[in-house]
């Protein structure tokens with residue numbers, strides 16, 4: 159049985175388990191299912207890149223990491239990943255920085271990842287590359303002669319073509335997507351956005367899930383990510399969750415708790431959310447002493463200027479709200495800058511009558527799913543969810559809002575607080591059913607199954623070298639859209655997935 163080889167920018171260290179963020183929690187759960195390797199950056203920086211690999215095990219997973227050098231950290235991580243692609247893919251072209259050296263650092267690190275990973279791959283491995291840090295990795299692996307299955311999953315949104323084309327290297331980045339056998343997105347809307355670019359800008363073709371452009375084809379499909387639902391349901395009933403619930407409940411005697419849990423990121427719509435809450439207090443002065451809004455917002459990417467400005471803005475708004483409505487024994491909101499254990503978070507969610515998840519743009523948003531999983535079945539809270547979170551495509555029984563409109567947000571908070579128990583239970587049961595049905599294991603299984611099939615479809619194509627020229631030139635129709643039936647009998651299917659004459663010729667430097 160082949161291994162699942164997961165590649166992501168960061169690999170969570172074992173001791174981070176309780177505090178790991180959305181992606182690493184999901185990957186750890188996904189990797190539990192069988193023989194697996196997890197490859198990525200160690201999180202360490204060195205003055206000069208050596209290519210040395212570190213290996214250890216987390217549970218049954220072989221973890222292989224490498225260190226990045228300072229220039230990589232600045233250009234690839236802080237630069238292209240977090241200052242170029244992150245804002246662009248979250249539709250914030252106003253914040254996107256298109257400095258050229260960032261792109262060079264991004265290309266360099268992806269090449270280094272590929273050079274370190276390729277020799278470790280076995281013929282029947284399924285390689286699953288994750289997220290915007292590593293879009294060109296598949297193409298680099300192909301250039302090194304890797305012809306086995308490689309799939310890619312984008313955890314953040316794919317932007318509309320008009321925005322994507324503001325990126326000077328848009329054609330090259332889109333071309334890199336065609337080195338994969340399968341590209342996965344969080345939502346059908348993201349698949350459409352990518353396909354729109356392919357058909358309009360790259361003069362490619364779409365036929366159902368098959369996309370052809372840049373002389374190659376790939377399969378594009380939505381795989382909405384989920385949480386580890388059984389684990390979260392267990393956590394919500396744990397002693398630690400109960401203690402957190404007790405603390406929250408003590409705080410909320412005679413008050414309804416409203417909670418938001420987000421990294422302090424401009425995609426999360428925190429200023430807009432605070433304005434919505436402020437509007438709610440203005441419209442319902444009688445409610446001022448009857449609610450407590452707890453916003454948990456740990457700082458993130460503190461080295462990036464836009465994040466410092468956001469932090470100042472959020473604190474100023476929270477200060478204004480409390481300065482307007484607080485009394486000696488009461489403040490309407492609390493803004494907390496720290497991380498909590500996952501079990502504690504579950505208790506906090508459970509104590510909250512309203513869960514506010516109102517990003518301006520979000521690939522999926524796992525907090526929405528965790529909030530639902532943590533609720534008390536007899537007295538569940540209400541999820542208020544932005545229409546711009548990927549989760550809104552699935553979680554239609556939440557109260558769906560436009561987070562840009564403070565009045566709409568304020569009305570939703572009012573309606574959620576007044577919602578009768580029967581209606582809360584009805585909505586929650588349907589939401590929970592979805593959270594349990596589409597959990598992280600299903601996400602993993604669906605992707606891996608689709609990658610296995612996609613690979614068979616593309617077997618003859620993978621024999622061909624990656625073309626350097628851009629963009630355009632479609633595949634001949636019969637090759638691009640040959641039906642995904644049984645795989646042709648190829649020597650490659652029986653033999654080595656890594657046939658690396660080019661790789662050897664390159665001599666690794």
Ligand code: ADP
Nearest residue numbers: 179180419420421454456496497498523524525
């Ligand atoms: P993103 O990946 O953009 O941060 P998600 O909502 O998809 O957003 O995932 C965030 C994850 O991080 C969730 O699993 C959530 O429980 C976790 N998280 C967010 N804030 C905190 C916090 N203060 N303490 C602990 N975990 C947190």
